[in-house]
Amino acid sequence: MNGSENSHKALKQVMASIELPKLTKKDEKMLYQRLERHFPALFELYYQLYGDRYDFFLHLQNLVTALCNGFSERSRKLKNKDLQRQEEPNWFRSEQLLGMAVYVDLFAGDFNKLKKKIPYFQSLGVNYVHLMPLYLAPEGNSDGGYAVSDYRKVDPKLGKEKDLKALANAFNEAGIALVLDFVFNHTSDEHEWALRARSGQEEYQDFYYFFEDKNEVDEYNQTCREIFPTVRRGSFTYLDDLEQWVWTTFNSFQWDLNYSNPAVFNAITEEMLFLANLGCDGLRLDALAFIWKEKWTQCESLPKAHTLIQAFNRCLQITAPAVLFKSEAIVHPDEVAQYIDRDECQLSYNPLMMALMWESLATRETKLLTASLQKSFAISPQCSWVNYIRCHDDIGWTFDDEIAHQVGINGHDHRQFLNQFYTGKFEGSFAHGVPFQENPQTGDCRVCGSLSSLCGLENAMAAGSDRAVELAVRRVRLLNSINLSIGGIPLIYQGDELGMLNDYSYQNDLTKSDDARWVNRPRITQEDEECVSDTCDPRSRIHSDLRYLIALRQHQPVLGEAETEILETFRPHLFAYARKHSNGERLLAICNFSEHRQEVPTSICDILGSRDVEDILNQQKTSYQHNIILDAYDVKWLKVAKKEFT
Numbered sequence: 232m233n234g235s236e237n238s239h240k241a242l243k244q245v246m247a248s249i250e251l252p253k254l255t256k257k258d259e260k261m262l263y264q265r266l267e268r269h270f271p272a273l274f275e276l277y278y279q280l281y282g283d284r285y286d287f288f289l290h291l292q293n294l295v296t297a298l299c300n301g302f303s304e305r306s307r308k309l310k311n312k313d314l315q316r317q318e319e320p321n322w323f324r325s326e327q328l329l330g331m332a333v334y335v336d337l338f339a340g341d342f343n344k345l346k347k348k349i350p351y352f353q354s355l356g357v358n359y360v361h362l363m364p365l366y367l368a369p370e371g372n373s374d375g376g377y378a379v380s381d382y383r384k385v386d387p388k389l390g391k392e393k394d395l396k397a398l399a400n401a402f403n404e405a406g407i408a409l410v411l412d413f414v415f416n417h418t419s420d421e422h423e424w425a426l427r428a429r430s431g432q433e434e435y436q437d438f439y440y441f442f443e444d445k446n447e448v449d450e451y452n453q454t455c456r457e458i459f460p461t462v463r464r465g466s467f468t469y470l471d472d473l474e475q476w477v478w479t480t481f482n483s484f485q486w487d488l489n490y491s492n493p494a495v496f497n498a499i500t501e502e503m504l505f506l507a508n509l510g511c512d513g514l515r516l517d518a519l520a521f522i523w524k525e526k527w528t529q530c531e532s533l534p535k536a537h538t539l540i541q542a543f544n545r546c547l548q549i550t551a552p553a554v555l556f557k558s559e560a561i562v563h564p565d566e567v568a569q570y571i572d573r574d575e576c577q578l579s580y581n582p583l584m585m586a587l588m589w590e591s592l593a594t595r596e597t598k599l600l601t602a603s604l605q606k607s608f609a610i611s612p613q614c615s616w617v618n619y620i621r622c623h624d625d626i627g628w629t630f631d632d633e634i635a636h637q638v639g640i641n642g643h644d645h646r647q648f649l650n651q652f653y654t655g656k657f658e659g660s661f662a663h664g665v666p667f668q669e670n671p672q673t674g675d676c677r678v679c680g681s682l683s684s685l686c687g688l689e690n691a692m693a694a695g696s697d698r699a700v701e702l703a704v705r706r707v708r709l710l711n712s713i714n715l716s717i718g719g720i721p722l723i724y725q726g727d728e729l730g731m732l733n734d735y736s737y738q739n740d741l742t743k744s745d746d747a748r749w750v751n752r753p754r755i756t757q758e759d760e761e762c763v764s765d766t767c768d769p770r771s772r773i774h775s776d777l778r779y780l781i782a783l784r785q786h787q788p789v790l791g792e793a794e795t796e797i798l799e800t801f802r803p804h805l806f807a808y809a810r811k812h813s814n815g816e817r818l819l820a821i822c823n824f825s826e827h828r829q830e831v832p833t834s835i836c837d838i839l840g841s842r843d844v845e846d847i848l849n850q851q852k853t854s855y856q857h858n859i860i861l862d863a864y865d866v867k868w869l870k871v872a873k874k875e876f877t
């Protein structure tokens with residue numbers, strides 16, 4: 232008997248053995264069709280993970296029951312959305328799509344107040360909103376909400392569950408895609424599963440990784456990366472009451488879930504379907520690289536991590552196919568790429584481009600950016616990057632040392648330089664950042680700070696230098712322009728649209744002071760919003776430049792679902808790429824990463840098929856006869872000039 236016959240038989244057996252929820256004839260047909268299409272793959276994946284267990288079939292039954300229940304609980308409206316999205320599977324590649332990541336409390340106050348911000352999103356052109364973790368979490372330090380105590384309850388400071396539902400509906404009606412965090416690598420130590428485990432219930436102890444033997448812990452620590460070394464060394468936390476160690480990759484109150492146990496897979500699937508049925512369009516898979524562990528490995532991005540995510544994806548295809556997965560793999564670029572697939576994560580953060588834009592700003596050289604993106608930018612046309620410049624986390628320098636070596640850069644030394652440059656330890660640097668998680672043993676470090684402060688605005692304003700302010704504003708525009716045009720969903724991080732500077736108030740809060748990432752998690756006040764209407768304030772320029780870029784993008788299909796080619800400019804300070812739409816339209820973007828004027832021969836326009844071009848960004852219709860000239864940090868978006876008939 233072959234695999235497909237096996238899975239067909241298994242499906243028949245499972246369906247005969249479980250109690251189906253009440254469904255209309257039409258829904259029942261839809262569910263069966265989806266099961267027929269996706270169950271074989273799901274079965275295969277689940278078998279790879281748990282096939283050697285004596286109770287495999289029991290867990291499979293439970294899983295399919297959860298999927299059928301999830302399907303029956305999904306509202307008619309969302310089921311219609313599922314169908315609609317199937318008709319336009321590439322909706323997320325549109326030039327119209329623009330994202331923003333916000334904290335409900337810091338950005339608006341609570342769910343109801345956030346609902347009132349819908350016009351703000353709309354006026355910016357934002358139609359994809361990622362709400363930072365909003366779930367019930369421990370009081371005090373909860374890692375910014377990434378320690379979840381209950382996936383079905385919201386943080387009471389933000390409102391009630393019904394308020395979140397109302398917000399999701401309002402977003403839906405306003406055409407705003409909602410993205411929520413799926414924090415599935417760990418729960419908080421206050422999650423019911425953790426509490427039960429702690430009280431000695433064996434069934435729940437199997438939900439996490441407990442060790443009695445210190446040697447075993449030491450063995451794992453030899454090969455695992457330390458993520459928050461200044462908080463705690465190693466990846467484990469000793470629990471005095473249990474006299475055992477528990478696996479905690481991040482903070483001590485974040486307990487890693489044990490996915491070698493199928494009961495964990497099933498339980499988390501139910502939580503995932505609950506979130507899907509709230510009406511979100513995307514789930515951000517937090518820390519997804521860490522979900523599978525094996526001794527003597529790094530316990531990151533192991534093959535079974537992919538098997539797990541693909542299995543979760545199939546579960547969604549069966550119950551809530553409108554929902555996309557967004558990979559949050561802030562790892563080596565080759566590993567980032569491994570999560571991107573229609574059947575795994577349709578969306579992925581682009582940490583390589585993010586880090587290397589900052590690298591190019593520091594060095595004024597584009598060779599590493601160009602060489603790296605030439606290798607890693609192209610992904611499946613059924614997927615999309617989520618491009619970003621800043622987020623709620625730190626900046627880690629996750630480039631490929633091999634490529635760095637090829638362009639004459641020593642990766643280790645270069646990271647040290649970048650950390651120094653962005654944390655005020657390099658003379659002449661424009662940036663004002665804060666170091667994060669310096670590891671005394673390895674010398675590793677990451678950088679925090681807001682977009683504007685890292686681009687030099689904070690120092691420039693403090694120095695009262697008009698020239699320095701001008702350059703900072705231009706740097707911000709340069710990075711925004713790439714984010715908006717290179718291909719992918721641009722994700723604006725809250726406050727960056729207002730040019731906000733670092734917020735040092737976290738240093739006075741005991742629950743935050745040891746986590747420098749709070750420097751780039753500001754509370755956004757009315758005053759901050761009003762700042763940008765004062766034209767004397769440089770932040771107003773940052774804001775209006777961004778608005779201008781967004782408005783332009785919305786009318787350029789060539790900036791949406793179109794191919795990207797990263798070009799070699801043979802000019803050390805210039806970065807260039809071409810976009811090509813299937814309708815034949817093309818666009819060439821050229822960016823100057825230096826504060827000095829640069830020139831490039833007009834022949835670079837040959838990729839457009841003509842040297843008679845216009846710069847749609849600066850509305851210059853000159854046809855370039857000589858060299859193209861770019862001022863300090865200038866950007867050009869060139870298209871073939873429209874013929875004027877006289």
Ligand code: OTU
Pocket residue numbers: 374375377378414458481517518519520559560561562623624625
């Ligand atoms: C994510 O990031 C979140 O974005 C962080 O805010 C959380 O603290 C963390 O998970 C735990 O939930 O370590 O510094 O290599 O870098 O997943 C950020 C991947 C993080 C990790 C990333 C993680």
